[in-house]
Amino acid sequence: MKRKYALAAALVGALVLPLCSCGGSAEAIKREAYEYLASRYNAEFTIVSAEREADGPGPLPDLNPSYHWVLTVMSDQFPDETFVMRRLRTNGKKWCWLDDYFTLLLREEATNYFAEIIEPYLNTPYVVRILWGTTTWPDGTGEGTSLHEWFQANGEISQIQVFLDDVIPTDNLCKAPAINILQTEPNVHYITFFRLSSDGFANVVQGSEPIDIYQEESSKDWSQTWRIDYGQWDLEE
Structure with missing residues (x-):
């Protein structure tokens, strides 16, 4: 019986680990986003929201081992308007930023x-x-x-x-x-x-x-x- 519990715990840990080790928390993502924006643009930005979205259905209903971040951002150059930033993996490997500030x-x-x-x-x-x-x-x-x-x-x-x-x-x-x-x-x-x-x-x-x-x-x-x-x-x- 103990072996069954240990096996179940190991399986759950294997599934949960990717969730905790890629992409960081919302606050960490926001900090990285501000650094990215400061390196690219001469403007002041405010992140309105940061949402984690699943790339697709996970192996279990409540688990999303593959996901990306979508951030809504405001700029002092265009008050009251927003653009979108994305934090995702390219080719399923390296995390990178995309943004549509050009719009x-x-x-x-x-x-x-x-x-x-x-x-x-x-x-x-x-x-x-x-x-x-x-x-x-x-x-x-x-x-x-x-x-x-x-x-x-x-x-x-x-x-x-x-x-x-x-x-x-x-x-x-x-x-x-x-x-x-x-x-x-x-x-x-x-x-x-x-x-x-x-x-x-x-x-x-x-x-x-x-x-x-x-x-x-x-x-x-x-x-x-x-x-x-x-x-x-x-x-x-």
């Missing part, structure tokens, strides 16, 4: 750049939003990197969203600016044009998120909302 640092430059490309084609008010679709900087880039340098380093943008003021997006209106962007920047995956009502667009101008307004209007009456998509696949036709 804030490059946002204005990217938004203005694509808005200027679109402007000659659209005779109507519009708002541009960028969805980066990646979780870290390309190799060799960092604070001070321009959008052009981002693309040169194989950085990507998943989606450009263009919201129109009470105008139905059609090929005649939207295809030419979309193709121009996709040809100029092949690392942009696709572009979507959305129609918002005049009231909805006014709310966006006042600070509301346009995709939230679009989804709200769509949920009320699908017949009054339109969108049209263009992607790199359109260049192959």
Whole structure:
């Protein structure tokens, strides 16, 4: 009987040990995060939260031997906005940091750049939003990197969203600016044009998120909302 208990204890210890020996506590992770941020950026940061998330189901319901950390962070450069840091293992081995602070640092430059490309084609008010679709900087880039340098380093943008003021997006209106962007920047995956009502667009101008307004209007009456998509696949036709 003692041997059975000893064997059970050894098995439990073998399962629990990885949980205690990789990644550290939340407070330790926060300390490391502040050190990482100080080494990369000239700003003051506040960690809002640090959560440990399982990479996948563990061998037992309550055990997660494989996990990573997700931190939500604020910067004094962008008050009231947040970005995400991740602490995880690369190839299941070495722990490393990833962060998407570029979503804030490059946002204005990217938004203005694509808005200027679109402007000659659209005779109507519009708002541009960028969805980066990646979780870290390309190799060799960092604070001070321009959008052009981002693309040169194989950085990507998943989606450009263009919201129109009470105008139905059609090929005649939207295809030419979309193709121009996709040809100029092949690392942009696709572009979507959305129609918002005049009231909805006014709310966006006042600070509301346009995709939230679009989804709200769509949920009320699908017949009054339109969108049209263009992607790199359109260049192959």
